Amino acid sequence: MDRIFSALADRTRRDIVRRTLVGEATVSQLAGSYDMSFAAVQKHVAVLEGAGLVTKHPHGRERLVRGNPETIRRAQTLLDRFEQIWADRMDRLDALLADDTPPPPHPDE
Amino acid sequence: MDRIFSALADRTRRDIVRRTLVGEATVSQLAGSYDMSFAAVQKHVAVLEGAGLVTKHPHGRERLVRGNPETIRRAQTLLDRFEQIWADRMDRLDALLADDTPPPPHPDE
């Protein structure tokens, strides 16, 4: 999970994910889109691949890079859990305000 | 956006977000939960605050830390866009394959 979020914490890498979700692209095509060296873009792709956000598929001398929606869903699931925690808390607060039964004991972690 | 994802790219910080979504906690309470110095936890909280993932509210000599679901939703929105891009692409592929089938009623909705 660390690697997924840290891979997404870079504008260039997020754009690579977006582009490769729209459609496959070679490393060269990606490199041409950003104002940095080929090797720099290649390293970004490697980071994304390490996080499972893209996959590379050899095609002759090229490598086709594809965005991987599966891994994006893994990040979404975590954020969804966070939001659910908040929603649950709001529900409990609502319940508390709606009736005056004592709250359940609060065990420390 | 960089700061949001990079703040979430750390297990300790994700746990702080989770805990402060469940309920407010002081910096000291948080610090007691992790195997690192008070200052280290404090820096994590500062990073989360800089990303807008938590807010701090002075309460006497303590600072109550609250998770901020608003910012979590911002990250969700970006991931949702990514997934939508993928879904759109799949739809286009479906349309292409269904090209000359007689009555093509919309699959969903």
Added chain:
DNA sequence: CTAACCTACAACCAAATGGTTGGATATGAA
């Protein structure tokens, strides 16, 4: 075959990150 092209990888560098310790400041308790 030769040349051009696409990719991979290593070495290097500056800046950011995640941790530490120690000290300063502010508030609460005795």
Added chain:
DNA sequence: TTCATATCCAACCATTTGGTTGTAGGTTAG
């Protein structure tokens, strides 16, 4: 007031990160 507590901040250190250049290997074009 005095003491303990809660927080903040600065300096320092090791590691990681994001970029560079250069080199080397595999693949396609001529």
